[in-house]
Each structure stands twice: as structure tokens, then as C-alpha cells.
Amino acid sequence: MATSTAKFTGDPNSHDTSEFSDGISATCLCGSIRITINDNELFTRKRGHLCHCANCRKVAGSYVSSNLAIEKEKVVVDDPQGVLKRYRDYATASGKCVERCFCGTCGNPLLSIAEIYPTMIIVKMGIFPRIPEPECESFALHRHAWQGKHGDLPQFEIVRGGKQLGE
């Protein structure tokens, strides 16, 4: 049950995961752009990853970014005023372009489109009322020692599916 405080501070626990059994939807900070993920397994299994790479940290304004790489056709971007902006980032580990999309009005990072994953969109999960429990961490070599651990998540040294920390 959402309290008035939760409404403004975003307590994820004020949303039962059953609210998101068909997908999840949210707007950027100013409300200009709505992102909807149509997927019925967002909270029935682990989804997404925490990325510690320098670019994700810059975009997130934080020590980690909560990302979900998901099939393009499952993501709907509703941008009635056409304010979505794209920054073509080539300073990536792969050297391939990552198009970083954000709201041109409020600056909220929303999603990334990586040339190396042409069928996927990487959604920045911070905008949503509740974030699925992630599957793994990427660029775990670049973690800060003070941040603690996120349970027993697989920690890939660099790319997802690659060498794991301590292997």
C-alpha cells in the first residue's frame, strides 16, 4: 500500500511485484518520455545486470548502473514531444558505438543501444518504481571496495559471460 511519503520518495516495497506481471512502465523525471517494458518475467526470475564500467558510472552519476539488456521489440518509447536525445559514444570497451539516449528536457538517462547487440536495448532501470533483482555484475574489476557485495551474484571481471572474479 503506497503511503503519501512513498509516492514522493519511491519506496519500491510500496509496489507488489504482481503489479508488474505483464511488464513495467515509467516516465523520465519531467514526464515527457514514457518507457514501457512488455515482459511477463521481470520479477519471476533474476533480470538485468549491475555495470561498473566508467561510462555507465558517468551516465548513472553513481558507482554502478542498473541495466537490463532486453529484446528491442519488448520496449516501447513514448515520446510525444520528440525530446529524446542521443549521444553517440565511441569511448567504449569494444570501440563500437553505444547510442546513449536521454530526455532532452530533464536529462534523465533512459536507454542505450549498443552496436554490438543489434537486437537488444539496454534499459536504464533506475526510472522504474521497482527494479528486478539482477542476474550478475559486469566490469566487476572496477568495483569500489567500500560498496559491499550484492548477495552471491556472479561477478564478471569485464563483459557478461566472460571471466569471473576469482576464477
Ligand SMILES: [Zn+2]
Ligand atoms: Zn524528461
Ligand SMILES: [Zn+2]
Ligand atoms: Zn557499463
